[in-house]
Amino acid sequence: MDLFNSALGKNITFVRPAYFIIGGFIGMAHVKFYYVFLIFVYVVSVLGNTMVMLVICLDHNLRAPKYIAVFNLAFVDLFGNSALVPKILDTFLFNHHAISYNDCLTYLFFCYTCLSMQALNLVALSYDRLVAIIFPLHYMVKVTHRFMFTMIASFWAFIITAVLIAVCLITRLSFCKSVLINSYFCDHGQIYRLACNDHFPNYVVSCLYPVIIFWIPLAFILISYLYICYTLSKVATVHQGLKAFKTCIGHLSLVAIYFIPLLITFTLMENIHSNARIINLSLTSLFPPMLNPIIYVLQTQEIKESVKRLLKISRKVKVKKIAIM
Incomplete structure (x- = not known):
């Protein structure tokens, strides 16, 4: 970051605060009930995503390339909620609203990386479904373990680079006025608006970022499913089409679950109260990681069968131990 700043000019002086104040939920009525709800969300998220990751690791039947993306989604969900929820509870439930400058940027980096990776992971899964239904005979050639791993690794590299650029641009800002962040975490948009020097590059990044991370992935997914529906309507019977679409x-x-709340929040951003925006965005960030493993276990036949097999094995092991004792 120092090299980045030095390239901007040797005579630039930056006023960096010792800390920021995260004040997103301050003043909201009955907000402590929301914190109890967050604890429930976090516990379910940790248990669910850990279970999905363990099932994929332990069951050799789940070795299809798409499960690389499923495993990565569970990892991102677990890591993302672990980065957000404990800090939210520490900040608001225990009134530790102050966060140091460097810790705030680190917090921003991990939160944005995980939240953004969720969207690109859904793109990877969308591509898997597109090829599986449109080119079923070529699926094993087009979607290999190496291809899926390379795609996921490329997404990680892209997201980390993009978020690092946003963080580096914040380090060139001077904060000589308020240090109160009106959000539930160290939000990039809320931080750069506090700066008292030129923050146009940060504004450009804040405009481009949703397009790259939200709108383009959503457009790709929608186009993929439109193409899937069109193809199924042309080459399959109703029964075959429904069977293929069920996957x-x-x-x-x-x-x-991921895109609709964001779409509603972005559409109504100017017409809703700031407190409502904060609640909506926090739920949008925390709800998908809790629901994703539940949905995959209930909707994916292979994972349901795998969970049943592993439960049977664990029961047999317990019975043997009791018999030996």
């Missing part, structure tokens, strides 16, 4: 229900549910 997409789990993924479509994940897409709806």
Whole structure:
């Protein structure tokens, strides 16, 4: 970051605060009930995503390339909620609203990386469904383990680079006025608006970021499913079409849970109260990681069968131990 700043000019002096104040939920009525709800969301998210990751690791039947993306989604959900929820509870439930400058940027980096990776992971799963239904005979050639791993790794590299650029641009800002962040975490948009020097590059990034991370992935997913529906209507009977489309229900549910609340919030951003915006965005960030593993376990036949097999094995092991004792 120092090299980045030095390239901007040697005579620039930056006023960096010792800390920021996260004040998103301050003043909201009955907000402590919301914190109890967040604890429930976090516990379910940790248990669900850990279970999905363990099932994929332990069951050799789940070795299809798409499960690389499913495993990565569970990892991102677990890591993302672990980055957000404990800090939210520490900040608002225990009144530790102050966060140091460097810790705030680190917090921003991990939160944005995980939230953005969720969207691109849904793109990977969408591509898997597209090829599986449109080119079923070529699926094993087009979607290999190496291809899926490379795609997921490329998404990680892209997201990390994009978020690092946003963080580096914040380090060139001077904060000589308020240090109160009106959000539930160290939000990039709320931080750069506090700066008292030119923050146009940050504004450009804040405009481009939703397009790259939200609108383009959503457009790709919608176009993919329109193409899937068009193809099924041309080459399959109604029964065959429904059977093929049924394999997409789990993924479509994940897409709806992730994108619809964001779409509503972005559309109504100017017409809703700031407190309502904060609640909506926090739920949008925290709800999908809780629901994703539940949906995949319930909607994906392979994972349901795998969970049943592993439960049977664990029961047999317990019976043997009791018999030996």
